[in-house]
Amino acid sequence: QVQLVQSGAEVKKPGASVKVSCKASGYTFTSYGISWVRQAPGQGLEWMGWISAYNGNTNYAQKLQGRVTMTTDTSTSTAYMELRSLRSDDTAVYYCARAKIGPFDPWGQGTLVTVSS
Amino acid sequence: EIVMTQSPATLSVSPGERATLSCRASQSVSSNLAWYQQKPGQAPRLLIYGASTRATGIPARFSGSGSGTEFTLTISSLQSEDFAVYYCQQYNNWPPEYTFGQGTKLEIK
Numbered sequence: 001q002v003q004l005v006q007s008g009a010e011v012k013k014p015g016a017s018v019k020v021s022c023k024a025s026g027y028t029f030t031s032y033g034i035s036w037v038r039q040a041p042g043q044g045l046e047w048m049g050w051i052s053a054y055n056g057n058t059n060y061a062q063k064l065q066g067r068v069t070m071t072t073d074t075s076t077s078t079a080y081m082e083l084r085s086l087r088s089d090d091t092a093v094y095y096c097a098r099a100k101i102g103p104f105d106p107w108g109q110g111t112l113v114t115v116s117s
Numbered sequence: 118e119i120v121m122t123q124s125p126a127t128l129s130v131s132p133g134e135r136a137t138l139s140c141r142a143s144q145s146v147s148s149n150l151a152w153y154q155q156k157p158g159q160a161p162r163l164l165i166y167g168a169s170t171r172a173t174g175i176p177a178r179f180s181g182s183g184s185g186t187e188f189t190l191t192i193s194s195l196q197s198e199d200f201a202v203y204y205c206q207q208y209n210n211w212p213p214e215y216t217f218g219q220g221t222k223l224e225i226k
Contacts, residue, residue, distance in 0.1 A: 033213065035213070035215065037217075044204065044217060044218075044219045044220045045153075045155075045161065045204055045206075045217040045220075046217070047214075047215040047216060047217065050212070050213040050214075050215070057212070059212040059213055059214060061214075062118075095160055095161075099208075099213065099215075101208070101211065101213060102149075102151075102166060102208055103151035103163050103166040103172075103206065103208060104151070104153075104161075104163065104206070104215075105163040105166075105172060106160075106162075106163075107160035107161055107162070108160065109160055110160050
């Protein structure tokens with residue numbers, strides 16, 4: 001079955017960087033893109049950006065431009081999201097989701113990133 | 118940026134009754150609208166895409182309607198497992214630029 005498995009929880013200090021992975025299985029990785037979405041505690045869903053697993057094209061949310069980089073490794077069917085210059089308000093659960101030009105399905109299980117001094 | 122607005126923020130309904138959730142887009146998104154369900158501690162799950170097409174495995178009591186800027190998710194007879202938060206999402210842009218509504222919490226009355 002189609003599945004996305006994310007890396008484990010992270011605790012980071014303000015100003016540091018975090019890199020979250022998302023390993024895909026059960027489908028042809030390069031036929032879809034991957035979107036990243038985050039959810040702060042008790043809050044709604046915030047789209048962060050999208051990457052094409054076919055050619056690496058990206059589109060980032062304007063709010064995160066310059067701080068976020070999304071990449072893929074087609075040899076391992078894994079997508080990565082790196083967020084730099086972390087602040088306390090970056091504390092959230094980060095999700096990856098399979099996405100072509102359309103809805104997100106399925107989603108990874110989520111990765112909690114805590115930013116605290 | 119297309120802004121998605123959901124109403125109400127919280128909806129209290131009794132099991133067995135019908136629930137109607139609304140989502141409005143700040144500009145037309147055609148039928149490029151999805152609905153997700155999220156339960157506490159879980160990732161969101163796709164329910165509806167293309168405004169009205171149920172995703173694989175989604176029960177027939179879930180239905181979506183609308184186009185352009187006004188959309189509705191209807192749950193015809195609420196089951197205990199349906200009490201959750203529901204989000205709408207537009208995917209009308211290229212390059213891909215998605216936005217979510219702020220969510221509607223469906224709670225037991």
